[in-house]
Amino acid sequence: MTVTSGPAGWWRALTGERARWSVAAAVTYYLGAHLGLSLSLVGENVTPLWPPTGIAVAAFVVVGRWLWPAVAAAALAVNLPLSAGPLAAVATAAGNTLAPLVAVLVLEAIGFRRQLDRQRDALGIVLAALASTLISALIGSLALAWSDAISYAELPATWAVWWTGDAMGVLIVTPFLLSLPLLRDLPSWPLRQSAEMVAILVTVVVATAWAARTLQVLFLALPVVGWAAWRYQLRAAAPAALIASAITTWSAARGLGTFRGRPLIDQMLALQAFNASIALASFVLAAVVSERNSATRALEAAAADLEARVAVRTAELSALNDQLETEIRERFEAQEQLSHEEARAQREHDIAETLQRSLLPARLPDVPGVAVAARYVPATSDVQIGGDWYDVLQLPDGQVGLAIGDVAGHGVSAAATMAQVRMALRVYALQDTSPASVLRSVHRLVSQLPMPEMVTLLYAVLDPRTRRLRVASAGHPPVLAFSATGASYLKVGLAPPVGVTAEAIYEESVHRLEPGATLLLYTDGLVERRGASITEGLDRLCTAAAAMAGEDLERLCDHLLTTMIEPHHLADDVALIAVRPLPVVAGPWRLTVPAEARMLSLARGSLRQWLRDAGVTKDDENDILVACGEACANVVQHAYAAAPGDLELEARLDEDLLEMWVRDRGQWRAPSDRGGGWGLQLMQALTDAVDVDRTGDGTVVHLRRRVTIGPRKSG
Known part of the structure; x- marks a missing residue:
């Protein structure tokens, strides 16, 4: 065995391989030419199916355009015996070489893939075949006319046969x-599919021969070829x-058959028409089916990958305490529902939107004596989820x-951390x-908890009646x-973000807001800007x-x-809350709250503040x-036995006459015989007059009482 080394050895190896390819291409071209010449319709060298052009295009695509000398030599060898002279043979061989080269240049320009598994590849080979063979047909037919092999009157028919023959090749x-x-690159077929493939080819032979020679109906083979393309694509x-x-x-x-006795133009x-239909029904349909199958496999792989990613992300939410289980379970159910309904790249986007909607307040609460407005702007509008949040x-x-x-960060992981921190707070x-x-x-x-993200947090408690504000901050x-x-900016004790250190000391500062003051809580995305310091922001x-x-x-x-x-x-998410204690209004007091025992303290505190602001002793x-x-x-206790409802309160002060209305929209329970009625008696004892009006609407x-008015107080 001889081992080659160095530049000379590599050159010899490369030259030998190229020589083998060149010989194989030339021999195949020459044999294909003789097969095509056996089917000639005009003279001895114009045939309706010219395989050498197809052989040359395939060789240039698979091996390379450097094979053109071998193709040119084989074309010259084929045309010398058939042409009237050497010059005509050289011209015809040049056209036969130039046409497949142009075809390959067209295919390279559109990004052709030799697997023919995309629609653009199929349409590209049709375009290359029809356009490039115009060259060989024109040169060849002119060479025949110039050498007196055909008359100029026969030139159009000869050109048409030549062009269609090369194109069909x-x-x-x-x-x-x-x-x-x-056949080598793709997995082999099982025995059943191999048998079906053989049956398809045999059916094509029988159907085509029978249709062309006996039935005189050419297109009987089309359904069989279409079935082969549908089942096994280009290989069949x-x-x-x-x-x-x-x-x-x-x-x-x-x-023979349907072509017997018909003029040349009718035969062509x-x-x-049959050859073009067969070609399009074969590789064009095969390319469409291959592209559809590839897209289906890609979508299935993407869906499987997204399933795995969602499973990993959602697993991070599983370590919640008892107080968080209800809300997180609902989020898991939403994710599981989405996993059954979505199969493509939209899955993570939908999960992110669902999480975002559940993590931010659906609406701000109506707090007596306080005006509140809030905004949230995500940095990434495509996913619309981040780590910023607010709550009232x-x-x-x-x-x-x-x-x-x-x-810190964006995506499902940041949202999961946000959910846990918000609900814990x-x-x-x-x-x-x-x-x-x-x-x-x-x-x-x-x-x-296993939270890799850093979390900054600020929490404040505002008393609307006294405008007293207590604040604590974690970075x-x-x-x-x-x-x-x-x-x-209010001074607050410095402390690290939550969870960063094992031990942390959080202090709160107390502030009293002046009348008409507004508070603004925000995240750093509002004050950060590229190229500027945070102080400038x-x-x-x-x-x-x-x-x-x-x-x-709101404005x-x-x-x-x-x-x-x-x-x-916008480089980061932005969240902000604007809060303003409302000034004392010298007018009626109104409040609507759920008719629940826990809300009575709120109603009592709000009424007390209004009475003090009005100067009632x-x-x-x-x-x-x-x-x-x-x-x-x-x-x-009595108004809403069947379903929950609201408690509506109103108070007015006209000089020293105080009037109050307590309303409900429910149906009271029937009175029992076990006593009671002490509440009404107590109200009558503490006020000047009590009227109770019961209707079908509630x-x-x-209540009415004369009161003593002293100097008004200013919280």
Whole structure:
């Protein structure tokens, strides 16, 4: 065995391989030419099916265009004996070489793949066949006329036969040759499918021969070729089309069956219509089916990958405590439902949207004495999910809890962390009114859970009656307070984000807001901008907010987003809450709350503040609160037996006459014989008059009392 080494050895190996390919291509071209010449219709060298052109195109596609000298030599060898002279033979050989080269250039320009498994490949080979063979047909037919092999009157018919013959050679032979490597590259067929393939080819032979010679109906083979393309794509369609075309062309060349006695032009029209139909029905249909199968497999793989990714992501939500189980279970159910309904890339997007809707408040609570507005703007509009969040909690004692947080990152993982932190804060806030205690509890929970993301958090408790604000922060940007007199950031003790360290100390600061002041809680996406420091962003926010002091909160939020965020350059999510304690209004007091026992404290606190602001003395205040409380307790106990409802309260002060109305929309329970009625007696004892009006639409308790008015108080 001889081992080659160095540049000379590699050159010899390469030259030997090229030589073998060149010989194989030339011999195949030459044999194909003689097969085609046996089917000639004009003279000895114009045939309706010219396999060499198809052979040359296939060789150039599979091996390379460097084979053109071998093709040119074989074409010259074929044409020398057939032409009137060497010059005509050289011209014809040049046309036969140039046409497949142009065809391959066209195919390369459209990104052709020799597997013929896309519609663009099938349409590309049709375009290359019809366009490139115009060259060989024109040169060859002119060479025949110039050498007096045909008359110029025969030139159009000769050109047509030549052109269609070369084109059919590309459309019929090239796909067949390109299908041969697929027998090696693709998995082999089982025995049953192999038998079906043989049966298809035998049926093509029988149907084509019978149709062309006996029935004189050429298109009987079309359904069989179409079935081959549908079942086994190019590997079956290309041989079936070649067999059907060869049999029909042979019948035309010998004037058999439907071609017997017909003029040349009629024979050509019938034959080439059949060949074109067979070609298109074979590799074009095969390409369409292959492309559909590839797309189906790709979609199945994508769906399986998304299923796996969703399973991994949702598993992160499984380690929640008892207080979080209900909401997280609903989220899991939504994800599972989506996994059954969605099969494509939309799955993760839909899950993200579902999570986002469930994590942010559907609507802000209606807190007496407080105006609230909020905004959330995601940084990525395609997924629409991030780690920023906000919450407004109506606490049982009439105070309002304000929370805002930022989980680093985006996607399902950040949303899962956000869900756990938000729900944990809600639970702890209802148990403890101290912001610092709430943050300590959240920190302990986050430290025990596998949360890789960093979480900053700010929690504040506002008493609307006294405008007293308590704030605690875990690494979050400070609260901005502003009014017509100016704007400033509230000082809060420094502390790390929750869960970052094993131990953390969270302190709360206490502030008393001046009348008309507005609070702004926000995430860092509002004040961050490319190329600018965070200090510059805080200064810009302070200026923009102060310019809108006293404006409607909804307009304020829109103004801040427009001013602070660069269009189309939002690098991070933005969440913000604007809160403003409402000033005392010298007018009626109204409040609507759910008719539940837990809401009575809220109603009592709101009424007490209104009475104090109106200047009602302490003794009158206590009697009115007790009388109103009895009327409210009766509504909670008796009005809504079948379904929940609302408790509506209204109070008016006309000089020293105080009037109150306690309304419900329910149906009271029938009175029992076990006593009772003490509440009505107590109301009558504490007020000057009590009227009870019961109708089919509900009950109204009307209380009246003369009160003493002292100096008005200003919280």
